[in-house]
Amino acid sequence: MNNVFVYIEIEDREIADVSLELLTKGRELANTLGVKLEAVVIGNNVKDLAPELAKYGADTVWVAEDEMFSPFRTLPHTSVMVGLIKQEQPQIALFGATPVGRDFAPRVSSALHSGLTADCTELVIGEHKDAKSGKEYDSLLYQIRPAFGGNIIATIVNPECRPQMATVREGVMRKEELAVPAAGEVREIKWKEMVSDTDLAVRIVERHIEERKINIKGASIIVAGGYGVGSKEGFKLVHELAEVLGGEVGASRAAVDAGFTEHERQIGQTGITVRPKLYIACGISGQIQHTAGMDGSAMIVSINTDPAAPINKIADYAITGSVEEVIPKMIKYYKQNSK
Amino acid sequence: MEKVTRIVVMAKQVPDTRNVGKDAMTPEGTVNRAALAAIFNPEDLNALEMALQMKDRIGNATVQVLTMGPQRAADVIREAMFRGADGGYLLSGKEFAGSDTLATSYALSCALRKINPDIIVAGRQAIDGDTAQVGPQVAEKLGLPQVTYAEEMVDIKEGEVIIKRRLERGSETVVAPLPAVITVNSSAKECRPRNAKRVMKFKYALATSEMAAENDKAKAFIEERPYLHIVEFAAADVNPDPEQLGLAGSPTKVKKIENVVFQAKEAKSLTADDKDIESLMQELIASHTLG
Numbered sequence: 001m002n003n004v005f006v007y008i009e010i011e012d013r014e015i016a017d018v019s020l021e022l023l024t025k026g027r028e029l030a031n032t033l034g035v036k037l038e039a040v041v042i043g044n045n046v047k048d049l050a051p052e053l054a055k056y057g058a059d060t061v062w063v064a065e066d067e068m069f070s071p072f073r074t075l076p077h078t079s080v081m082v083g084l085i086k087q088e089q090p091q092i093a094l095f096g097a098t099p100v101g102r103d104f105a106p107r108v109s110s111a112l113h114s115g116l117t118a119d120c121t122e123l124v125i126g127e128h129k130d131a132k133s134g135k136e137y138d139s140l141l142y143q144i145r146p147a148f149g150g151n152i153i154a155t156i157v158n159p160e161c162r163p164q165m166a167t168v169r170e171g172v173m174r175k176e177e178l179a180v181p182a183a184g185e186v187r188e189i190k191w192k193e194m195v196s197d198t199d200l201a202v203r204i205v206e207r208h209i210e211e212r213k214i215n216i217k218g219a220s221i222i223v224a225g226g227y228g229v230g231s232k233e234g235f236k237l238v239h240e241l242a243e244v245l246g247g248e249v250g251a252s253r254a255a256v257d258a259g260f261t262e263h264e265r266q267i268g269q270t271g272i273t274v275r276p277k278l279y280i281a282c283g284i285s286g287q288i289q290h291t292a293g294m295d296g297s298a299m300i301v302s303i304n305t306d307p308a309a310p311i312n313k314i315a316d317y318a319i320t321g322s323v324e325e326v327i328p329k330m331i332k333y334y335k336q337n338s339k
Numbered sequence: 340m341e342k343v344t345r346i347v348v349m350a351k352q353v354p355d356t357r358n359v360g361k362d363a364m365t366p367e368g369t370v371n372r373a374a375l376a377a378i379f380n381p382e383d384l385n386a387l388e389m390a391l392q393m394k395d396r397i398g399n400a401t402v403q404v405l406t407m408g409p410q411r412a413a414d415v416i417r418e419a420m421f422r423g424a425d426g427g428y429l430l431s432g433k434e435f436a437g438s439d440t441l442a443t444s445y446a447l448s449c450a451l452r453k454i455n456p457d458i459i460v461a462g463r464q465a466i467d468g469d470t471a472q473v474g475p476q477v478a479e480k481l482g483l484p485q486v487t488y489a490e491e492m493v494d495i496k497e498g499e500v501i502i503k504r505r506l507e508r509g510s511e512t513v514v515a516p517l518p519a520v521i522t523v524n525s526s527a528k529e530c531r532p533r534n535a536k537r538v539m540k541f542k543y544a545l546a547t548s549e550m551a552a553e554n555d556k557a558k559a560f561i562e563e564r565p566y567l568h569i570v571e572f573a574a575a576d577v578n579p580d581p582e583q584l585g586l587a588g589s590p591t592k593v594k595k596i597e598n599v600v601f602q603a604k605e606a607k608s609l610t611a612d613d614k615d616i617e618s619l620m621q622e623l624i625a626s627h628t629l630g
Contacts, residue, residue: 011507011508074475099487099507102471102487103488106479107475107476107485115439115441115589115591116470116591118469118471130592143591148356152598154593154596154597155593156594201484202519203513207509209509245629263526269469278623301619301623312606314606317609318608319610319619321611330619333613337620
């Protein structure tokens with residue numbers, strides 16, 4: 001009772017990275033609160049994943065296994081999650097901010113009338129005093145996220161309703177195996193009592209899973225372009241530099257929205273979070289929504305015509321100049337000096 | 340004659356957070372809403388297009404827009420009418436102020452119970468919050484199935500809709516029974532533009548409270564033309580439980596808002612001169628950051 005739940009996302013019998021990252025964060029929260037960390041796995045033939053989840057801190061692994069649960073469909077997963085939460089009364093429930101988590105976590109929150117905060121970048125336990133009622137709470141979950149176009153950072157709490165629910169994007173939290181795995185005790189969910197025939201109303205008739213073509217997350221060098229790159233053609237320069245340096249191409253949301261490059265390359269709060277060795281920001285102003293996804297980079301070089309661009313505040317090197325002028329020079333002098 | 344299929348598009352008027360200028364924040368660090376343009380939430384336009392495609396396919400159908408917001412949110416309904424919607428509903432009242440996503444979806448679900456449509460379509464998420472929660476939360480409150488991340492309406496026929504939807508990696512095609520809630524991704528077809536004839540026809544469309552401010556002649560003009568009347572619901576019109584509305588009905592509370600202040604570190608300033616770029620590349624190579 002009153003433990004911390006993490007919903008485990010499975011695709012092709014593999015545990016999503018974001019779920020392991022949430023277990024690591026969940027372990028920390030559970031330790032602070034002095035409660036257990038419980039993983040919830042809903043799928044087909046998933047019991048053997050328990051040892052892996054234990055490595056990342058799961059004391060308990062709740063399992064519901066049936067063909068109907070794989071591939072993911074909204075209604076069966078919602079019914080099982082809602083049923084288990086009603087039975088076990090966790091105080092916190094965490095979900096990946098993936099298309100799966102973003103599809104069904106809101107439904108779970110709606111069914112339970114509990115609040116849900118999307119795309120959190122930080123989760124911390126802290127105290128709270130309600131300004132109106134004066135009521136005090138010792139240990140609420142602070143759900144911290146940029147809001148309003150990244151101009152503000154909001155701390156959200158959920159004083160009265162349980163569980164306190166949050167989604168977190170992949171790559172935002174670190175995943176870390178424990179030196180000694182947790183118990184990982186497997187417990188069966190009595191899902192037959194939770195699912196009804198109407199949950200099978202939506203049928204999947206066709207499904208294509210694509211290989212990940214763009215691997216920004218794993219790249220040690222990222223050359224990212226922003227709105228300041230100016231055009232799709234301008235992005236060719238960004239690609240050229242990335243190719244010469246052996247890196248990947250990233251982008252800000254503004255560049256993606258303007259159609260300069262693919263959505264898969266978007267870095268930031270609503271995109272991918274990266275921590276490369278070198279991040280070269282080309283024509284990126286540096287709104288918090290973007291920097292939230294890259295400020296863990298070991299070294300940041302910015303190229304911007306505006307010396308006062310916010311990106312320069314977190315950059316190690318700030319080049320004042322246009323992308324068209326600077327990138328060709330970088331390519332030239334890299335080639336000359338690296339031999 | 341066959342029954343008319345009634346399609347409702349949930350749309351939101353949002354501040355244009357994509358084009359935030361320097362005056363977007365007040366000196367006190369709060370959001371200066373007046374400095375931000377109010378626009379039709381981009382993915383709600385994709386949703387409108389999908390709804391219009393459904394209407395085109397079915398023939399005997401209507402598309403109505405439902406929006407919750409202040410009086411000026413009626414602009415969203417008029418814009419939708421210019422592009423092909425038949426009309427709309429404005430849900431407006433101070434009772435709704437301070438709603439989080441759950442209280443918003445509750446209010447919308449009350450209005451939808453009253454409208455009782457056959458299909459509900461919405462944008463996946465709004466750019467002022469990016470939560471993607473309201474669509475699924477409305478579906479749950481109405482006990483309807485949902486299809487999120489919709490990219491293409493493949494077909495719609497007697498009692499069901501076939502939708503291609505985006506996955507994290509890839510896509511799938513699903514068949515959903517109607518009524519259902521569909522939320523549409525930005526990768527779906529762009530919305531058709533305004534139609535000049537429709538602009539002429541609908542530019543005088545007004546919501547009830549907007550009409551009240553007009554003179555008698557204008558009122559009579561609209562009363563003679565029911566298609567120009569945007570239905571307006573106050574909270575009491577949709578029979579809600581007041582406990583579930585607005586701030587009181589919102590489980591999540593904002594504890595703290597911080598204006599973004601960047602922690603400045605010492606950035607080395609460089610010019611675009613050859614000398615500066617060459618020494619930078621040499622440094623990066625020497626420190627094994629490159630190569």
